[in-house]
Amino acid sequence: MVGGVRAVARCDELGVAPYSDAPDMLFRAYLTPAFAAAQRAIAGWMQEAGMQTRIDAAANLIGRYEGTADGPALLIGSHIDSVRDAGRYDGPLGVMLGIEAVAALHASGRRLPFPIEVIAFGDEEGSRFPAAMLTSRAVAGTLDPAMLEVEDARGLSLDEALAPFELSTLTFAQAAHAPALAYLEAHIEQGPVLESEGLAVGTVTGIAAQLRYAVMVAGVAGHAGTTTMPLRRDALTAAAEMVLAIERIARDDLSDLAATVGCLSVHPGAPNVVPGRVDFTIDIRSGDPIRRDRAAEQIIDRIADIAERRGTDFDIRRIHDLPASPCDPALMDLLDAAIAAQGQPPRRLVSGAGHDAMVMAALCPTAMLFVRCRGGTSHNPAEHVDGADAEIALQVMIDFILRLGDHVDA
Numbered sequence: 001m002v003g004g005v006r007a008v009a010r011c012d013e014l015g016v017a018p019y020s021d022a023p024d025m026l027f028r029a030y031l032t033p034a035f036a037a038a039q040r041a042i043a044g045w046m047q048e049a050g051m052q053t054r055i056d057a058a059a060n061l062i063g064r065y066e067g068t069a070d071g072p073a074l075l076i077g078s079h080i081d082s083v084r085d086a087g088r089y090d091g092p093l094g095v096m097l098g099i100e101a102v103a104a105l106h107a108s109g110r111r112l113p114f115p116i117e118v119i120a121f122g123d124e125e126g127s128r129f130p131a132a133m134l135t136s137r138a139v140a141g142t143l144d145p146a147m148l149e150v151e152d153a154r155g156l157s158l159d160e161a162l163a164p165f166e167l168s169t170l171t172f173a174q175a176a177h178a179p180a181l182a183y184l185e186a187h188i189e190q191g192p193v194l195e196s197e198g199l200a201v202g203t204v205t206g207i208a209a210q211l212r213y214a215v216m217v218a219g220v221a222g223h224a225g226t227t228t229m230p231l232r233r234d235a236l237t238a239a240a241e242m243v244l245a246i247e248r249i250a251r252d253d254l255s256d257l258a259a260t261v262g263c264l265s266v267h268p269g270a271p272n273v274v275p276g277r278v279d280f281t282i283d284i285r286s287g288d289p290i291r292r293d294r295a296a297e298q299i300i301d302r303i304a305d306i307a308e309r310r311g312t313d314f315d316i317r318r319i320h321d322l323p324a325s326p327c328d329p330a331l332m333d334l335l336d337a338a339i340a341a342q343g344q345p346p347r348r349l350v351s352g353a354g355h356d357a358m359v360m361a362a363l364c365p366t367a368m369l370f371v372r373c374r375g376g377t378s379h380n381p382a383e384h385v386d387g388a389d390a391e392i393a394l395q396v397m398i399d400f401i402l403r404l405g406d407h408v409d410a
C-alpha cells in the first residue's frame, strides 16, 4: 500500500471503536478512553516509522526522528480530537501524513540536517472543555493559565481529566517546546475551492482574521392586533433588513470576505406580540484584515441607517477579534515548488477556519497544505478524502522536507 493510501486507511481505522467514545458515530474528545486508545495505536505507527515517542505535559503525543545534526526541529502536526459525529480526516489526516513522510525517509535511510517531530495535538476542536487549542497553545508557550480552569459538561475538571494520564494542570505549561525550525500542517480544506478547480492540494496563505459582534435591536413591543402598521417599531423586521444588508455587503465584495449571522433571538417571542427586541451575532472573516475591518465599518453604517429609518434603537458590541495568522512567505514558496514538482498547479488559498498552525505561528514560521475534500464537507461523517489526493499531499510534504533540508544546509 502506498503511504497516502495507508494514511487514509489509518484515519478510517481510527474512526470506529475503540477509537471513538460513542458506539454509533465518531466522537473522540480530549483525554477520554478513546483518545488514549488512539494515542497508543498512533504511537505504534510512529515507532514503526523509525520515531521515538513521548507524551508531553499537555498530553500531546510526539514522535521524534533524529537528524544528522541536533538543533531546532521541523515540527509536523495536526490534532486527533474530534467534534461529535465527526468525519474521519479532519485532524488525523495531517498526523498520518506526517508519520508517512517520516516512514518514507526512514525506509530510504535518509536523515535531514535537523530532527523531525510529528505532533498529534490533543485538543483543537474544544469539543470537551469550553476552550480550544489548549494543547497547541501549551506547545507554543502562549497558554494563559486561567484557560486551564475549565470543566467538561459532566463537571469534571481538566485537572481531574488529566489524572489518568499522570498529568496535571500545574505542570501543563511545561509542554512549551524548544525553539523550532518550522511547523508544517496538512489538513483537509473543509471548503469547496480545490474541488471546484479540480486541484488535489493547495498552499494556505494564512488563517483568516475574524471579528464577531453581538447586536441588539430595540423596538417597541405591542399587541399584534391593535398596533397599526404605520405605528410599529418592530425590532424583528428591522433586524431582518440588517441581516440581508450584511449578506449583500459580503456578496458584493467578490473576495474571500465572509459575513454570517448565525444566532438570532426574538423577544418576547410570542405569536401575538410585535417583537420589541432582537439579539443577533455577526461573524466577519477575511484573509486580509483591512478588508475585514472595512466590511465591518460598512456593516455598522448600514445597521445604523436601517435602525434610524425604522425608528429602532440598536447597540453593537465587539465580542471577538482574532488577528489574521499569515503563513511564512519563504515556506509558502517551498511548498509551491514542491507542489509544482509533483506536476500539480500551485494554488494559494486562505483558510477560513482556525487550525493549530495559527497558534504555532507564535513559536516558529508555519506552512499549511490543504487537501481536497469531497463537496467541501467536514464536521460530518460524510467527510471524504481520496487516497490518490493523500498520496499527492504526501509526496509534496516529502519534497518540501528535502527542500527545507537543502535550504538549511546552504
Ligand SMILES: [Zn+2]
Pocket (backbone or CB within 6 Å): 079, 090, 091, 124, 187
Ligand atoms: Zn481540524
